[in-house]
Amino acid sequence: MDCARLWLGLLMPAVAALDFSYHHQPEMEAFLKNVAQNYSSITHLHSIGKSVQGRNLWVLVVGRSPKEHRIGIPEFKYVANMHGDEAVGRELLLHLIEYLVTRDGRDPEITNLINSTRIHIMPSMNPDGFEAVVKPDCFYNDGRDNSNLYDLNRNFPDAFELNEVPRQPETVAVMKWLTTETFVLSANLHGGALVASYPFDNGVPATGTLYSRSLTPDDDVFQYLANTYASRNPDMKRNSCRIKTGFSNGIINGYSWYPLKGGMQDYNYIWAQCFEITLELSCCKYPRKEKLPGFWKDNKDSLIEYIKQVHIGVKGQVFDQNQTPLSNVTVEVQDRKHICPYRTNKFGEYYLLLLPGSYVIEKTAQLISLPSNIFY
Structure with a gap:
């Protein structure tokens, strides 16, 4: 490792350690702004739009050139909390941010990742839904949908059938965001199961729906990407939710699990040239905060290794x-x-x-x- 970079890393101010609890919008914003201020050379905080109720949709960019694209440096993104009551992914991404910025210049693996990749992290796509949860439940909460009561993961244009639902502000913001960057690889973090699901979520007979599946031309790559994540998460690999599923080693084709119209991962792949998979990270949608350290332990290696896959090909x-x-x-x-x-x-x-x-x-x-x- 470059000695000067190591020395600079040792001198960099540390972000106050992030606790393992659920962070509401003011707390999340304060954390993100603190990171952006203390690590301004490798981070850039911006809002891609606002929710129905006017909350910012924050994205923190981590990279050696955080404010602009550099030729040859691929763009990667994580998006969480699309369903407001699926809260684990939101907290994992905040901890991932802390992990990345505090290890730059100290950990060769993270330093190399930041040198070679521009990483975009959106902890919450549905902040209104998260704030709407009054009494967290494992299976269903009012905050799943946005404030207009639309499921954001059924709200995107669909290549296989007409999806005439009104586009919501959060959806429109993400669609516009996808036109501003050349995203290559992405993952969308959910909860309520333990599996890595890959496109297509919808389909037609030509994609294999007559055989209860819907495969992309890049099915080998998608299976590899899903396995990359699931194989490093012990609970996901063995389906610790103890429910009968068709999951094999923690992965499944989205359509094989259940057909879905207007989903974000299909939209990314078809219209934005971005390979995206959906990560279901917890059996319980909104588990007790005491469980969060275990989720971070189980997912940290997967989150890091998955980012690296933006460099294959x-x-x-x-x-x-x-x-x-x-x-x-x-x-x-x-x-x-x-x-x-x-x-x-x-x-x-x-x-x-x-x-x-x-x-x-x-x-x-x-x-x-x-x-x-x-x-x-």
Whole structure:
């Protein structure tokens, strides 16, 4: 490790240790602002919008260039508390933030991760729902939906059937956010089960629904990603909820579990070029705070290892003959065609998550095939 960076890490101010309890909006905001102030060189705090009741939808970015994208540095995100009564993920992400910033420059694994990745963390997508929970319950609370009583995980456009529900402010904010960054990999943290669920959540016969499943062209990658998380969480791997499920080693195809229209993980994958899985982290949606240290212990390694997967596969840039980056160029792997073709961003970058193997990568711009000598 760079000695100067280690020395700087030792000199950096420490955030007051985050307690294991449930943090309401004022407490969460105070913690996030404290982190952003004390670790300003590697963090950036911003709101992507407001909830129905006007609460900020906070995102803390952690990285060596937290305020802007750098070419070649992939964008990763975690989103939690989409259902306001599913509270464990919200607290885990706050502890993940503390873990990352306090170990930068001290822990080689975390330092390397921050050097090579721009990490976006949204602890609560549904702060109104969280605040609406009066008496926490393991199975159902009024705060599941947003303040307009819409389930945010049924509120996104759907590629397989018309979803005419009114778009909610929280959903619109996330959809706009997805257009501002080239997110590559993501996970959405939930509660009420122990499983890593992967797309598709909805589907048609062409995706396999006649066989009670709905598979993406990248099913091998999604199974690998789900296994990466579940295999490091002992309770998830063995399904400690003790309910009869079709889970295999802690993972399942979303449609195989139950079909879902308007879900966020399908929207990310289809329209935002971002591979997203859904992580169900606790049998009880809103467990007693005394249980939180155990959840952090069980999920810490999985949370870190999953971020690293943003680096699998291939990445690069497309240029023209004058070495000008080309945006909006379709870059796809042969036989892995997406519903919405994956395209280069404004910097001419592409990121394709792939497992080790041999692939043919095809690229086109304005319906004209590009010569291979301008592909980097």
